[in-house]
Amino acid sequence: MSAFFIEGRDFELFVDAVIGARRVVGPVAKRTKFVYAELESAEELRLDFDVTILPPKKVFFPPSQDLVRFSDGVVGGCIDPVETVLLGVHFYDVKGIDMTDFLFRERNEDWNYLAQREATTIVASSIQSISPRAFWSSVGAEVEPQGHDAFLTKVNGGYLFETRTPKGEALLGYGSFREATDAEVGAAALANAAAMKQCPERLDYPSEAIAEKVRDSFGDVAMWDELAKDCFSCGSCNTVCPTCYCFDVRDAWNLDQASGTRTRYWDACLTREFATVTMAGGGTENFREHHSARFRHRFMRKAAYLNEKLGGPACTGCGRCSQACTADIADPVRVITHIMEVSS
Amino acid sequence: MSCEHHGHDNLFLPREARILHTHRPTASEKHFTLQLADGAPLEFAPGQILEVGVMGYGEIPIGLASSPTRTGTFDIVVRTVGRVSTAINEKEVGDSLWIRGPLGHGFDLDSLKGHDVLIVAGGIGLCPTRSLIQYIEDRRDEFGRFLLFYGARDPLQLLFTEDRLHWRASGDVEYFETVDRADASWTGNVGVITTLFKKVQLLPETRVVICGPPIMFEFVIKELDRLGIVRENIFVDLERRMKCGVGKCGHCQINDKYCCIDGPVFTFSEIQELEEAI
Amino acid sequence: MAKPTLAFFDFASCEGCQIEFTNYGDAATLELLKHVDVVEFREAMTETTGGRIDIALVEGSFTREADRARLQDIRHRARVVIAYGACACTGGINALKNHQDDFAEYVYGEHATMPHLESGTARPISAAIKVDYEVPGCPISKDELLLVLSNLLHGTEHVTPPYPVCVECKRRETVCRYDEGDHCMGQVARAGCGAPCPADGIPCEACRGFVDDANLTALEKVLMERAGFSQKRAVGKSRMFTANLRS
Structure with missing residues (x-):
C-alpha cells in the first residue's frame, strides 16, 4: 500500500473527524498510567503513551461479555459489533491481537470475539515513550505484526500514515493527507528503528531454544518452587497479558428474577481454583494445586506450548506482567534467562 | 434477541x-x-x-x-x-x-473395528462408555470379541440395572462385574476391577477403553502392560473442568492439550508424556 | 406463591450494611420488592415482626452473652440466616479489641466504665447460632447481596469468587496502589466486591477476609520493600479485618 503525510496541526482535525463518524478507541491518561478508552475528542488522545494497563484486546474480548441472554424460555445470542477505529496501537500489541485472532478462530470460530474484531480498523502507531520493563525488541523477533490497517509514525512535525489495507485507506478521506516524500518515509523508518534500540530489557536467546529448555525444565520442581515462592496467585500477570484468553462463564438473573444472562469473565490460570474440578465422586481435585505448578503453567503456555501454533512464543514483550506483579517475580526476561542459565 | x-x-x-x-x-x-x-x-x-x-x-x-x-x-x-x-x-x-x-473427539471407531474390544468402566465411568457399548451391540459383526468389565464401590452404586441384566444374558458381550465392598445381598465378584483380568484370556492385539476415576487407570494399565497390549491401543476418557467445550476457555488444559477438543478420549500413548494428565 | 419475607437484624455494628442496602435506588428497590416482603428493617421502616421469617439478614458481631437469646430466637424463627458484613462474618474490626486490654479507656477515656459500654469478646454470629450464608465486606457490596438473594430465590447458592481483589482491579483497569507509592492488600484479599476502594485511590484493607492459602509472607515482604513499611507495621497491617482469625 502507500505512505501519506499529515501535518501536526491537521492531525487533531483528522482524529476529530473520525470521531464524528465512528466510535474511536485510543490511549488516554488515567492518573499516572494510560488506558484505552473511547475518545470524545482528539485532545484526549495520548500517542506519547508508554504502555496501557490493559492491552487493546479488551475491545474485542472485554473483561466481561454477555454470550447468551434468556427470557421466558427464549434463549438468544447477543453478538452486536460496533464499527470502531482502534487508534494508537504499538507493534507489540498488534502482535498480541494477531495471536488472539488466531486463537479465537482456530478449530471453532468464536464470533463473540471475531465479529467485533472484523468491525474494527486498527491504526498502529510508533513508540514515542518506552515502558521501563519492555523487552519487545528481542522476544519473538521472528514474528512480524500483521493485523493492522495503517501505521502512524510521528516524524518531522507531523505523522507519516502508511496504509496497509483498504480499511486503512478508507480513513484518508477524513484528513488533509498528502503523499509522503521519500525523505519522510526514510525518517519514519529511522525513528522506528531508533525506538527498537532503546528497549530497556532483552531476552538474548532464540525462541526455539527457549521453548525447548523451558519445556525440559517442567520436572525441576525445586526451581519452580523457588521462582514462585513469593507468588500471591493473584492472577495480575494473566489479567494484563495481551495473549491470555482464558475465561470463566457464569449465569445470573436480572432484577426481574426471570430473565438473565450467561456471561464470560476473564479468568486467570494463576488463581487457585482455576484447574479445580468437581469429580464425579463428589470431591474436588485441583490439577494444579500448588502455586508453583500454576506459575510454571503460565511459562509453559507463554514460552513453549503455543509456539507451534503461533509461529513463536505467546509473548509480545510488552512488560505488563513485570509491572503488574507486586512481588516482582513475573518478569519473563528474568525467569526465562534464569532457566536458560541454570536449569540443567 | x-x-x-x-x-x-x-x-x-x-x-x-x-x-x-x-x-x-x-x-x-x-x-x-x-x-x-x-x-x-x-x-x-x-x-x-x-x-x-x-x-x-x-x-x-x-x-x-x-x-x-x-x-x-x-x-x-x-x-x-x-x-x-x-x-x-x-x-x-x-x-x-x-x-x-x-x-470433542470421541472414540476412534476405525481403530476399534475389526478387533477384540475390552471396555473397563469404573463407577460413573460406565455412562460415557454405554454409548460405545450400545454402538458395538448394534454393529456387532464389525468387531471381534467384545468384553465389558464394570466395577462399583458397592452394590447400591451400580448403574443401569436393566442393561446389566441384558448384558449378562446377551451372547454379544462377555460381561463381568465387581464391587469393592459387598453387602448381604451380593453374590457376585468382590474386589477391585483389576481382579476381573484373571477371569479372561486376552490377545495382545485387543483394543482397550478405560473410563473411571484416575486412581483406577494406574492399576488397569499395569495389567494391560503385563498382557503386552501396546499403549497406542489403549483409549482413556478423561474428566476435566470443561467450561466452554470448544477449546477456548482454558479450564480443561492438560499441559498443552485441551481435554474438550483434543479429547475427552485420548490414546494412552498420547497422554503418558503429559505430566498433568493423571 | 407468597413472596418470601425478609428481615434485617443488627448487633454490634455501625449498621452501615443496612444503609448500603438502601442505596440501590428506587427502580432496583421497587423491582426487588416484587420478589420479597421486607418485614423488619430498623434503618428504613418502623414495623417489626415476631413471627416466622424466610430470610433473616443479621448484621454486627456477637459481643455480649445477653445477645445469645435474641440470636437464638432469630434462628428459631428464620428458615435461612444470612450473616452479612464483616462484623457478622468474622467479628470484623470489633475483634481488634480482642487482642487489647485497655481498649475501653483508650476509646472512651473517663467514661469507659459506663454500663452501656460493657461488652465481651467480639465474635462472629456463627459463634452463637448456625449461619447458612455469609456475605463478607465492610460494608457489604450491595450488588453481591442482590446476587445472594437472587440465588436464594432460585433455590441455589451464590458462589463468592475464590480469587483476590487484584483480579477485579485489573479487570477495571485501576492504577495499582503500589504504582503510586502506596500500599495495598488486594493480592491476598478475597474479591467479589468489585474492587471499589483502589479505584478511588484507597488501599484495599481486606475487609472481606483473605483468600485461601494467602501468601502472607510475601505480603509482608512487599509491604516492606515496595511500600516502605517497618516490619512491625507490615505484620500488623493485615490484621484489621482478620483479627479474629489469627492468634
Whole structure:
C-alpha cells in the first residue's frame, strides 16, 4: 500500500473527524498510567503513551461479555459489533491481537470475539515513550505484526500514515493527507528503528531454544518452587497479558428474577481454583494445586506450548506482567534467562 | 434477541432439549432421555460430550450415554454434585434442558473395528462408555470379541440395572462385574476391577477403553502392560473442568492439550508424556 | 406463591450494611420488592415482626452473652440466616479489641466504665447460632447481596469468587496502589466486591477476609520493600479485618 503525510496541526482535525463518524478507541491518561478508552475528542488522545494497563484486546474480548441472554424460555445470542477505529496501537500489541485472532478462530470460530474484531480498523502507531520493563525488541523477533490497517509514525512535525489495507485507506478521506516524500518515509523508518534500540530489557536467546529448555525444565520442581515462592496467585500477570484468553462463564438473573444472562469473565490460570474440578465422586481435585505448578503453567503456555501454533512464543514483550506483579517475580526476561542459565 | 448475527453461529448458544423420560438409578444419579425441541436428530459419535445446562444456573460437561445408532433420542446420566447438576436433576419429564454439542473427539471407531474390544468402566465411568457399548451391540459383526468389565464401590452404586441384566444374558458381550465392598445381598465378584483380568484370556492385539476415576487407570494399565497390549491401543476418557467445550476457555488444559477438543478420549500413548494428565 | 419475607437484624455494628442496602435506588428497590416482603428493617421502616421469617439478614458481631437469646430466637424463627458484613462474618474490626486490654479507656477515656459500654469478646454470629450464608465486606457490596438473594430465590447458592481483589482491579483497569507509592492488600484479599476502594485511590484493607492459602509472607515482604513499611507495621497491617482469625 502507500505512505501519506499529515501535518501536526491537521492531525487533531483528522482524529476529530473520525470521531464524528465512528466510535474511536485510543490511549488516554488515567492518573499516572494510560488506558484505552473511547475518545470524545482528539485532545484526549495520548500517542506519547508508554504502555496501557490493559492491552487493546479488551475491545474485542472485554473483561466481561454477555454470550447468551434468556427470557421466558427464549434463549438468544447477543453478538452486536460496533464499527470502531482502534487508534494508537504499538507493534507489540498488534502482535498480541494477531495471536488472539488466531486463537479465537482456530478449530471453532468464536464470533463473540471475531465479529467485533472484523468491525474494527486498527491504526498502529510508533513508540514515542518506552515502558521501563519492555523487552519487545528481542522476544519473538521472528514474528512480524500483521493485523493492522495503517501505521502512524510521528516524524518531522507531523505523522507519516502508511496504509496497509483498504480499511486503512478508507480513513484518508477524513484528513488533509498528502503523499509522503521519500525523505519522510526514510525518517519514519529511522525513528522506528531508533525506538527498537532503546528497549530497556532483552531476552538474548532464540525462541526455539527457549521453548525447548523451558519445556525440559517442567520436572525441576525445586526451581519452580523457588521462582514462585513469593507468588500471591493473584492472577495480575494473566489479567494484563495481551495473549491470555482464558475465561470463566457464569449465569445470573436480572432484577426481574426471570430473565438473565450467561456471561464470560476473564479468568486467570494463576488463581487457585482455576484447574479445580468437581469429580464425579463428589470431591474436588485441583490439577494444579500448588502455586508453583500454576506459575510454571503460565511459562509453559507463554514460552513453549503455543509456539507451534503461533509461529513463536505467546509473548509480545510488552512488560505488563513485570509491572503488574507486586512481588516482582513475573518478569519473563528474568525467569526465562534464569532457566536458560541454570536449569540443567 | 437475534441469535445469529451476520450469519455466524454463536458457539455458546444452547439448543433446547425436551425431557422425554427420567429414571433414578441411585440416590444421587438421574438418567434422562432427551430429544431436541425442534425435532432434529442429534448427530454424534460415541465418547462425545454435551454441555448441559439450565439457564440461570450454568452448564456442565456430560458424556453422551446412548449410541447414535439408536436415533431420535439421546441419553445422559447426571450425578448431583454441585449447583448446576442439582438444578438439572430437579427437572422432570416435559421440562427442558439447554444443550450445546456434541463436542470433542470421541472414540476412534476405525481403530476399534475389526478387533477384540475390552471396555473397563469404573463407577460413573460406565455412562460415557454405554454409548460405545450400545454402538458395538448394534454393529456387532464389525468387531471381534467384545468384553465389558464394570466395577462399583458397592452394590447400591451400580448403574443401569436393566442393561446389566441384558448384558449378562446377551451372547454379544462377555460381561463381568465387581464391587469393592459387598453387602448381604451380593453374590457376585468382590474386589477391585483389576481382579476381573484373571477371569479372561486376552490377545495382545485387543483394543482397550478405560473410563473411571484416575486412581483406577494406574492399576488397569499395569495389567494391560503385563498382557503386552501396546499403549497406542489403549483409549482413556478423561474428566476435566470443561467450561466452554470448544477449546477456548482454558479450564480443561492438560499441559498443552485441551481435554474438550483434543479429547475427552485420548490414546494412552498420547497422554503418558503429559505430566498433568493423571 | 407468597413472596418470601425478609428481615434485617443488627448487633454490634455501625449498621452501615443496612444503609448500603438502601442505596440501590428506587427502580432496583421497587423491582426487588416484587420478589420479597421486607418485614423488619430498623434503618428504613418502623414495623417489626415476631413471627416466622424466610430470610433473616443479621448484621454486627456477637459481643455480649445477653445477645445469645435474641440470636437464638432469630434462628428459631428464620428458615435461612444470612450473616452479612464483616462484623457478622468474622467479628470484623470489633475483634481488634480482642487482642487489647485497655481498649475501653483508650476509646472512651473517663467514661469507659459506663454500663452501656460493657461488652465481651467480639465474635462472629456463627459463634452463637448456625449461619447458612455469609456475605463478607465492610460494608457489604450491595450488588453481591442482590446476587445472594437472587440465588436464594432460585433455590441455589451464590458462589463468592475464590480469587483476590487484584483480579477485579485489573479487570477495571485501576492504577495499582503500589504504582503510586502506596500500599495495598488486594493480592491476598478475597474479591467479589468489585474492587471499589483502589479505584478511588484507597488501599484495599481486606475487609472481606483473605483468600485461601494467602501468601502472607510475601505480603509482608512487599509491604516492606515496595511500600516502605517497618516490619512491625507490615505484620500488623493485615490484621484489621482478620483479627479474629489469627492468634
